[in-house]
Amino acid sequence: MTGTRSEIVVIGGGHNGLVAATYLARAGHQVTIFEARDELGGAVASKEVFEGVAARLSRFSYLVSLLPTSIINDLGLRVELRSRQVKSYTPVDGTGLLVERQEGRPTRDSFQALTGNDREYRAWSAFEAELQELAAVIEPTLTQPLPRAADLRARVDQEFWSSVVERPLGQLIEARFADDIVRGVVLTDALIGTFSSAHDASLRQNRCFLYHMIGNGNGEWKVPVGGMGTVAAELVRVAQEAKVSINTGCGVDAIKPLAGDGATVSLANGQSISAATILVNCAPATLQRLLGKPSDAQAGSQTKINIVVRRLPRFRSGVEPALGFSGTLHLGQGYGRLQQAYEDALTGQIPDPMPCEIYCHTLTDGSILDPELRAAGCHTLTLFGMHTPASLFTSDPAGSRERAKDAALRSLQSVLAEPLEPCLALDRRGEPCIEVMTPLDIEAELGMPGGHIFHGDLAWPWLADDASVTTAAERWGVATDHRGILLCGSGAIRGGAVSGLGGHNAAMAVLEDD
Ligand SMILES: Cc1cc2nc3c(=O)[nH]c(=O)nc-3n(C[C@H](O)[C@H](O)[C@H](O)COP(=O)(O)OP(=O)(O)OC[C@H]3O[C@@H](n4cnc5c(N)ncnc54)[C@H](O)[C@@H]3O)c2cc1C
Numbered sequence: 001m002t003g004t005r006s007e008i009v010v011i012g013g014g015h016n017g018l019v020a021a022t023y024l025a026r027a028g029h030q031v032t033i034f035e036a037r038d039e040l041g042g043a044v045a046s047k048e049v050f051e052g053v054a055a056r057l058s059r060f061s062y063l064v065s066l067l068p069t070s071i072i073n074d075l076g077l078r079v080e081l082r083s084r085q086v087k088s089y090t091p092v093d094g095t096g097l098l099v100e101r102q103e104g105r106p107t108r109d110s111f112q113a114l115t116g117n118d119r120e121y122r123a124w125s126a127f128e129a130e131l132q133e134l135a136a137v138i139e140p141t142l143t144q145p146l147p148r149a150a151d152l153r154a155r156v157d158q159e160f161w162s163s164v165v166e167r168p169l170g171q172l173i174e175a176r177f178a179d180d181i182v183r184g185v186v187l188t189d190a191l192i193g194t195f196s197s198a199h200d201a202s203l204r205q206n207r208c209f210l211y212h213m214i215g216n217g218n219g220e221w222k223v224p225v226g227g228m229g230t231v232a233a234e235l236v237r238v239a240q241e242a243k244v245s246i247n248t249g250c251g252v253d254a255i256k257p258l259a260g261d262g263a264t265v266s267l268a269n270g271q272s273i274s275a276a277t278i279l280v281n282c283a284p285a286t287l288q289r290l291l292g293k294p295s296d297a298q299a300g301s302q303t304k305i306n307i308v309v310r311r312l313p314r315f316r317s318g319v320e321p322a323l324g325f326s327g328t329l330h331l332g333q334g335y336g337r338l339q340q341a342y343e344d345a346l347t348g349q350i351p352d353p354m355p356c357e358i359y360c361h362t363l364t365d366g367s368i369l370d371p372e373l374r375a376a377g378c379h380t381l382t383l384f385g386m387h388t389p390a391s392l393f394t395s396d397p398a399g400s401r402e403r404a405k406d407a408a409l410r411s412l413q414s415v416l417a418e419p420l421e422p423c424l425a426l427d428r429r430g431e432p433c434i435e436v437m438t439p440l441d442i443e444a445e446l447g448m449p450g451g452h453i454f455h456g457d458l459a460w461p462w463l464a465d466d467a468s469v470t471t472a473a474e475r476w477g478v479a480t481d482h483r484g485i486l487l488c489g490s491g492a493i494r495g496g497a498v499s500g501l502g503g504h505n506a507a508m509a510v511l512e513d514d
Contacts (some may be wrong), residue, residue: 004509008510009034009265009273011252011290012281012489014042018235018244018486019503020279020477022075027511032275033244034267036251039316040236042281043446043453044498046229046368049306049435052428054370055380057306058361059399059435060446061453062382065222066499067231068143075097077234081222089319091415092181096317096324099185101220112137115179123176123480127186130160139463142494142501144192145475145508165460169206170198173335183335188357188386189213193453195301195389197342198335207458211496221328223364223454231498252282255290261484279488279506283448283455287480287487297392298457299450300439301345303354303385303404304465308425308433312360314417324383325360332356333386341387348401351394352407353414356385360437378425383408385492390450399443405436418503454496461494476509478502486510 008024010017013035021031037083039045043060064081088099098110103125111121137155141147153161163172164253169190177183187198190209198205213219224231239246254266256277262276280287288295332341332355341351362369362379369378385408393400393509413420424432439451448455459477465470473479477493478486488506489495495502 001235008336009275010276010279010281013040014281014489015044015232015235016489016500016503017240017281019500020507021244022239022242023507024510025244033246034250034252035248037185038249041232044228046227050308050427050433053308053425053433054373055308056227056368057380061228061498063221064224064418064498065220066497070143071500075238079231079234080225082225082364084327085220086323088328088330089324090181090185090330091315094316097181102111118312120177120179120182127176132218139214139217140498142461143504146477148465149462150465154463164206168199169209176214180334180336184333184338186328187335187338188330188333191386193302197339204457207460211458223361225365227368252290257482263485276484277510278485281489284491285449295450298452299390300452301387301389302406302443303388304437305383305408306435307381309379309381309423310425311423312379313420313423316415322363325419326363329358344388345387350403350407351387351413354385355387356383356408356411358383381389393438393440401436401438404438455490458496459493472509473514476505478506478509
């Protein structure tokens with residue numbers, strides 16, 4: 001391969017790289033992917049994490065909302081995204097707030113029982129209706145060239161737009177809701193993978209919130225049947241069928257831009273390849289490093305814990321485990337507690353108990369378990385801990401990982417009616433099936449700088465009114481400082497999450513230039 005040319009080189013075989021490569025190969029381009037790891041799919045992956053326990057867990061990402069049906073259909077992906085019965089459950093002092101996916105009487109009664117009146121439920125319903133109107137306007141634009149902010153603003157309620165887009169989200173939450181738990185449940189979606197307070201002037205929490213609300217026009221988060229690995233496997237299948245040349249275990253060490261378009265890419269194995277178009281699936285900070293420039297990576301702030309249980313533990317609130325665990329289970333997430341946890345983390349402490357959300361994949365899709373484990377009543381739990389920035393783990397990675405695990409499990413234990421420990425499944429060596437990954441572990445596993453799950457803070461999914469755009473890459477939100485080098489991953493505008501949008505939009509920019 002030394003000194004050879006390809007038409008299009010994709011750096012990274014994450015799900016976005018595979019999406020981009022397949023669109024372009026089908027359009028007649030010769031596309032080569034170089035992936036550093038031995039596996040494809042990046043954070044979209046399943047794995048039998050625990051020795052001797054046949055449970056294929058979605059090891060990193062776990063739920064899907066932002067992957068548009070149009071991309072699934074365009075690529076012919078055989079994936080099923082299944083709805084959960086429950087949207088969320090928040091246990092509180094022996095009772096709890098239940099929100100069904102299709103909100104009915106039990107949801108209303110639950111708000112009433114928690115808050116003592118109907119006011120919060122009415123505020124919740126009105127808020128959801130307004131969010132859906134916003135989502136319905138924004139979502140269809142995600143697979144088109146970037147719209148202008150003004151064009152979107154003109155199509156929605158002006159005041160609601162301002163409160164979601166122009167002022168810290170905390171103001172809106174406090175104006176709409178009085179109850180600390182209800183406020184916390186709303187705020188959670190603004191903090192996934194994002195280290196922020198409700199009142200951060202940067203509005204990074206608002207952007208994170210918006211992305212969590214707009215998927216497929218209604219913000220529903222669905223379970224990938226078969227686990228995330230099925231999504232990755234399908235993307236690999238269509239890429240191979242499209243004759244994409246895929247090279248794994250083949251990291252890129254450096255990129256040298258050419259005088260015209262494109263660049264020469266140096267591989268870790270000493271070979272090099274030049275191409276007029278380079279698509280970058282790795283993070284923008286990694287691109288900077290590969291270009292030999294200083295990079296200012298934003299760090300991640302989450303702890304991901306994968307668990308297998310012999311049986312689901314009982315809740316103190318008395319709610320059926322099959323109900324409480326099937327949606328997103330919010331723990332330690334009162335509004336005040338979230339702020340306190342943020343401040344603890346700012347001063348270098350792991351929040352304890354850690355605010356986290358948990359969900360049980362196998363209540364919606366048991367296919368990731370071996371039939372024997374299923375018959376025995378085993379389940380998988382996915383725990384996503386918040387407000388645990390990478391900086392908390394740097395001085396003592398192993399010790400602080402253990403402390404983060406304890407803080408997260410204490411959060412879970414505090415709402416249970418029985419000890420968690422006897423419920424845990426054991427691996428072949430007799431160890432409890434608990435895998436803990438800090439942002440540093442995520443970086444080591446996936447090459448995401450600082451373990452930031454979105455490759456960096458999310459951007460508004462539109463163009464500022466005064467932004468000047470001239471190239472197709474700029475129109476599609478995939479431009480870098482170099483012509484012919486385009487982002488095609490999470491770091492692209494609109495790229496964050498399991499969405500394929502970074503890959504789709506980079507491919508559309510290339511095809512527009514054709
Ligand atoms: C723990 C965790 C939980 C998450 N949960 C969810 C969730 O439930 N739902 C959701 O929508 N999103 C979730 N996310 C975010 C989502 O998974 C990511 O935003 C998305 O998968 C990124 O996809 P990508 O293809 O752009 O990048 P990646 O998945 O990061 O893939 C990039 C690829 O590039 C490769 N690479 C990097 N550097 C080089 C190099 N120098 N040379 C060659 N190859 C290189 C990497 O090995 C990797 O395979 C989660 C992420 C994490 C980590």
